[in-house]
Amino acid sequence: MADATRSLTDLFGMLGPRRVADGGSVADSAAPISDAAYPSKALHKFLTGLQSTANPVLLDLGPVVGSNVTFFGEQLGCRIRVEDIASDIDRHVKAGTIDGLAGFFAARFTQAPGTVDGILCWDVLDYLDRPAAQALATSLCRLLRPEGCLLGFFSTADSKDQVYTKYVVVDESTLRYRTYPALRPRQRSLLNGDVIKLFKELRVTDSFLMKSKLREMLFRKPAPR
C-alpha cells in the first residue's frame, strides 16, 4: 500500500513542473518565491528592432535563464552575453562596498564601445542608487551601437520586498516573473523624467505602463549625424 502511494506521488510529481520545492542546486538563495506570467508589449518591439540585424550581439543584465538564452538565440541567431548585475549588487552588499558600486560599473564591461546591438536591462536600475544607476546607464549607452535597442523595466510602485525578479520569456508577448531573494530592496522608484535623464544619449521609442505596475521602456541609440 505504501509502495502504491509512493508510486502515485511519483507519478503526480512527473505530471507537472515543481515550483518552490525545485530550488536549490547551485544557489539555494535563488529558489523562486513567486512565479506568475504577465503580458509584455515592449519585448516584441525589442525583438523586431533586432531582427533586421544579422547575427546581433545581445547583452543580458539579468541572471542566467536557460530558456531565455535558447529563445533569443533561436529567434535572432545572436551572440548573447549574460552579465548578472544582481549578483554584482549582492556581492557589494556582502562586502560592505555598496558605495563603490558607481565606480565598479564605470569599468564593469570589457566589450568595446558601440559593439552591442541589444541590451536587456530588465529592472536592475531599480536596485541602484542614483550615482550607481547613472554610472551603469552611461556604460550601457557607450556599449550600444548606433541604432541599437535597450529594453528597461521600471517599477512604478515602491516596494521594500527584498526580491529580484527573473523575467522568463514565455513568448514574444508574455513574460513570467519569477522572484528570488535579494540582499537589497528596490530603491526609490524612478520617475519617467529620471529614466530619460539616465539614458539621455538614447531616444525613447516606446513606453508602456503595465498592469503589473512596471513601466516597460524601449530605447534606441540615434545614429550619428
Added chain:
Amino acid sequence: MWKRDESVKPATPPAPPGPAAAPSTSAAAASATGEPRAHVSIGRDNVNIGKSVIIKGELSGSEDLTIEGHVEGRIDLKDNVLTIGPNGKIKAEVFAKAVIVLGEVTGNVTASEKVDIRDNGSVDGDIASPRVAIAEGAHFRGSVDMQRSGAKPAAAKPATPGAPATQQSQQQGGQQPQGQRVGA
C-alpha cells in the same frame, strides 16, 4: 524456451558493478592515477573515462566519449558526442558534435550541433553552437554564440506576436529537462 543470442555477448566475462572494464586507451592509462581498478572502458562506439583518470594534453577521437575524470588541454571529437559526467572536471577547449554537461567545464565549448548544460552542470567559458540548452539549476558564465552561418536576417519572417513564436518557444521548452530549477 527461447534460445539466447550468444553472438552479441562480449568475449570477456561481464565486469563487476562499479568502475568499468580494462583500460585500453593508452593516453588515459598512462595518465591514470594508479588505482588498482580499471578506469577506461570502451563500449560499442562509446568510451568512458573513469573518475580517477587525469588526462593532460590533447584528447581526440572518433567515438562518443563520456568523461567522469579530469581533463586539461583540448578535446576534439568533431563528429561525436562528448558527455561530461557528474564527476567530470574539464579545463579545456572543447570541440565536438554535441556536448552534454553534467559536471564542470572551464574553457570554451564549440559544438556543431548542440550544447546541453544539464541541472547541476557548470560551464565557465564561451559557447558556440547552433543549439544551446541550459537547464535551470545549471551554472553558466560566459557568452553564447548561436549565430547561424550563412543565415539571413530574420526580417523576412513575419513578426506577428503570438502563434509562431509561441509554438517555437514551446518546442524549445520541450527539449529542456522537466522540473527545472532556478539558475545561478
